[in-house]
């Protein structure tokens with residue numbers, strides 16, 4: 001009997017040693033002292049989605065997250081518009097749907113994202129998805145794409161804003177198609193009229209950025225994408241942000257979410273240590 005108990009104790013000790021090492025490694029990563037990151041958590045990567053109605057500010061915030069975490073930013077609307085400008089068959093079909101404020105089929109969108117996640121080297125550190133998933137079916141398919149890689153989503157952030165505030169944001173919006181940079185005729189005008197500040201290239205107004213199509217896009221958003229919020233609320237990764245604030249404030253709220261998450265991992269590590277009686 002005794003040798004079996006000894007073996008069990010040895011096995012347990014081994015497990016505790018491994019756990020201790022893992023906790024120390026996680027703590028070092030959080031504090032940025034493991035030598036792999038120059039600024040804490042900055043190049044640790046992230047896997048997240050950003051949601052919100054048209055004009056909520058996803059396209060303004062997502063590139064900042066991309067830069068902070070060095071991950072890919074997959075904006076499905078931009079990807080579809082690229083197909084439109086290349087005049088592909090998919091682009092031709094998608095333009096019709098987009099101009100009516102409808103949704104392109106789940107199958108097409110899922111394959112588009114899958115292809116990027118598998119082939120785009122920028123995504124090796126993680127990703128921020130903007131415009132996907134837009135339906136519960138897409139959210140489920142995303143989960144099944146990630147699970148074979150033992151990956152899960154870390155955040156589903158919703159930019160919350162009343163529909164009434166979106167009309168003026170959308171109808172005055174100007175876009176630089178190549179970079180996705182957006183301006184606003186009144187709230188954020190380019191230095192030179194209708195020209196991108198960085199490249200000097202012409203800005204455009206999206207063909208679906210008009211009051212009529214916006215109405216349809218908003219109703220599609222509430223009907224089809226609203227339930228996606230519930231989906232992520234159930235998994236516990238959903239967080240909402242007041243997107244009526246100015247962009248700098250929205251960014252601060254986003255950073256608050258990332259920092260809260262860091263402290264909660266730290267707290268969990270602490271709990272684990274104390275449960276194991278290893279708290280220093």
Ligand SMILES: Nc1ncnc2c1ncn2[C@@H]1O[C@H](COP(=O)(O)OP(=O)(O)O)[C@@H](O)[C@H]1O
Pocket residue numbers: 052053054055076077078080097098101102103104105106109130131132133134135138217
């Ligand atoms: N995941 C998706 N599923 C279905 N359709 C999509 C998806 N992403 C983009 N689209 C189509 O592209 C259009 C523009 O997308 P996007 O630029 O993200 O717009 P918005 O400013 O409305 O968030 C949508 O109205 C929709 O027709």
